[in-house]
Amino acid sequence: MKLPSRSVLSNPWAIGLILPVTAAILYEAAAHLGYVEARLLPPPSRIAETLWSLAVTGELWTHIAATMLRLAVGFVLGAVAGILLGALTGASPTASRLLDPTVQALRAIPSLAWVPLFILWLGIFEASKIALIAIGVFFPVYLGVMAAIGNIDRKIVEVGRAFRLSPQALTRRVLLPAVLPDCVVSLRSGLGLGFMFVVAAELMGASEGLGFLLLDGQQLGKPDQILAAIFAFAVLGKICDGALVAAFRPMLRWQDSFAQSVSPSAAAPIASPPLPAH
């Protein structure tokens, strides 16, 4: 047996695919050989078939669009509120003493506990769903931004002072670049929670959306439809996270250089000037 060539193994994409593809093949085989009950645990081929039929009828895209629209609006609202409030409490000790205890108390409430109240206040349609998603996104972003500002290296800020930067220039040239990496991480965890809460919101009752497909599949006994929706969530989640990372990549290139120099597989020979002695 010949091992896959080095170039395939060293490709991080290929490595990441080994586990799920192997699992899918084994599962497919087990289902065909009758080791698992295909009606409740449909094999990958059935899930793909369902996904395909949903896609050609256009149904899938309607559901995806509905889910993504809710998520987008909720994410933007929650992220903007989290960034603004996190920046305020991170930058001002007074604001932190005034606001942070309350925000932390609210954070201690499981977000789903708000659902009945939101439905009473905002109705059963979009507003209550978006409010729930926004709440879910808000807390990790708030915490992340606040911590990022608190963690700014005072010594670096002092360099800005020594060069007499105006407050605006200090913000633009020192503070923002310093907090950006942590902020991107908090936005990513906020996005993850956004996905969690969009499902929760749609399970509460929706006439369209991937969450509706989940619920519909449960009620009509269609596990393949449930798994198809779950698969769609996985793909969408990965795409959104990847898009978020890609959007900030140009500003975080200086971190990439570190990852590359550490990870041996990605280390390319860089044409470098000869190192002079100190």
Place this chain on the structure above:
Amino acid sequence: MLQLESLSKSFAPNVAALADVSLDVTPGELVALVGSSGCGKTTLLRLVAGLDSPTRGAVALDGEPIRAPHPAIGVVFQEPRLLPWLNIAQNVGFGLMDRSAAERENRVDAALLRVGLAGYGGRWPRELSGGQAQRVSIIRALVTEPKVLLMDEPFSALDALTRASLHDHLIGLWEAQRPTLLLVTHDVEEAVALADRAIVMQPRPGRVFADIALDLPRPRDRLSPAFTEAKRVILAALDGSLEAPSPRQKAKHASGAWW
């Protein structure tokens, strides 16, 4: 001319970090502030930089009082403190944002060349060794052509060989630009290798203990008898600075146990 006039700094009431330090530094002079830890060297430097304000007294550069960071005063910290998100060229040009892009590029390239880092402009700070990063930090302070350069133990984190090579770089830069240079150090050899004058400080509270002229010819030979003798004089002064009673204790002795 840089003038320090009876500078005092207390961080808490009755805890004086610096008491009544007066010093005149002539333009282009290279002065080393030497002392054991806790004698207020760094505090003094931060006051001159305008990063902290004195409890009493004043700093003046050519008659102009310094109360905040000043364009004619550059600072090099103990750590390189490069901005990790800027490449080396951008770090060096950090204080040149008000100049044209072409001028900035020329100055940055010339400065990198001078300290043996030509071709490093596109690198990131984390790719540099400690000695390289500190060289970048020194030229970052010097490209704006300040009249005064303040250095706070800039070589203390480096190994002896790197330190000696950075001494040569620093002297080269200083001779080319001739800024007034105030260097804080706890390394007596460093003071003798570099300075025209060593100010030995005394701790608790920080004061000037001795002002020692070092008129050895440059380039300095670290093995020459004159070099060794100068080191001995400074070391003796340092010993003296630790033994001498502080004025407060002297007063106590004089008045007996007043309580």
